Amino acid sequence: MKTILWIHGFPLSPDVFEKQLAIENALHLMPSLPGFGDSAPPDGPMSIDDYAARMLSELDRKGIDKAVFAGLSMGGYICFAALRLAPERVERLILIDTRETADDDQGRQNRHATIEKVRAGGTAPVVEAMLPKMLTRGAPEEMRERVRSIMASASPAGTIAALEAMALRPDASPQLASIRVPVLIVVGEEDTITPPADAGRMAAAIPGARLERIPSAAHLSNYEQPQRFNAAVREFLR
Ligand code: MLT
Numbered sequence: 001m002k003t004i005l006w007i008h009g010f011p012l013s014p015d016v017f018e019k020q021l022a023i024e025n026a027l028h029l030m031p032s033l034p035g036f037g038d039s040a041p042p043d044g045p046m047s048i049d050d051y052a053a054r055m056l057s058e059l060d061r062k063g064i065d066k067a068v069f070a071g072l073s074m075g076g077y078i079c080f081a082a083l084r085l086a087p088e089r090v091e092r093l094i095l096i097d098t099r100e101t102a103d104d105d106q107g108r109q110n111r112h113a114t115i116e117k118v119r120a121g122g123t124a125p126v127v128e129a130m131l132p133k134m135l136t137r138g139a140p141e142e143m144r145e146r147v148r149s150i151m152a153s154a155s156p157a158g159t160i161a162a163l164e165a166m167a168l169r170p171d172a173s174p175q176l177a178s179i180r181v182p183v184l185i186v187v188g189e190e191d192t193i194t195p196p197a198d199a200g201r202m203a204a205a206i207p208g209a210r211l212e213r214i215p216s217a218a219h220l221s222n223y224e225q226p227q228r229f230n231a232a233v234r235e236f237l238r
Helices: 014-022 048-061 074-085 105-121 124-134 141-152 156-168 196-205 226-237
Strands: 002-007 026-029 067-072 090-096 183-188 210-214
Touching (some): 002 014, 002 048, 002 074, 002 090, 014 026, 014 226, 048 074, 048 156, 067 074, 074 090, 105 124, 105 156, 124 141, 183 196, 196 210, 210 226
Parallel strands (some): 002 026, 067 090, 090 183, 183 210
């Protein structure tokens, strides 16, 4: 049986993977990043490598050597860091609505503006700004509300630490050609945060990578179209 380490995105929690529990014959590990879900906020600044180190300690705690690393968006950035830090522990990789490149100057400025908003008014403005990009317009209202409540569980300290870490993360492009594990890349066709062009670029650069484009899905392709998403994962793990 394979272990899948599901690493959530920003500003989310492991609940964003609740529909992946239907994938059989796998041990699902779904830790919360510091300051998200049920995890205490970090004591100080975090880097993307620090998040990856936490995920590796999660495997240590369970006595697991290797896992399939599955990262959604920021979770994907953390997967690239884990591959740099401990490639021997990554058995396979599932990159979900993510990208390999670092932030550009404008992206970093936007992160810092968002940090100021969180300091001034908590996480609500971030949640409201990101919610429309998470799902397609056609998503059912109760799904939208569920995603809103998942995002609302993020703490201000966790949110600020994650924004700083994402702003400073390195470019993972130089790593792609040397990835030797099987890779599945999944993207919602209507993702505007990490659009299909990002997924296509990664798929072209990673030897043997499979690319799955999911129709009628935006940034949370695993949440909006779980049947299609889970089928792609089952096939990949077979
Ligand atoms: C995420 O979903 O984790 C974030 O949108 C990633 C990002 O802001 O770069």
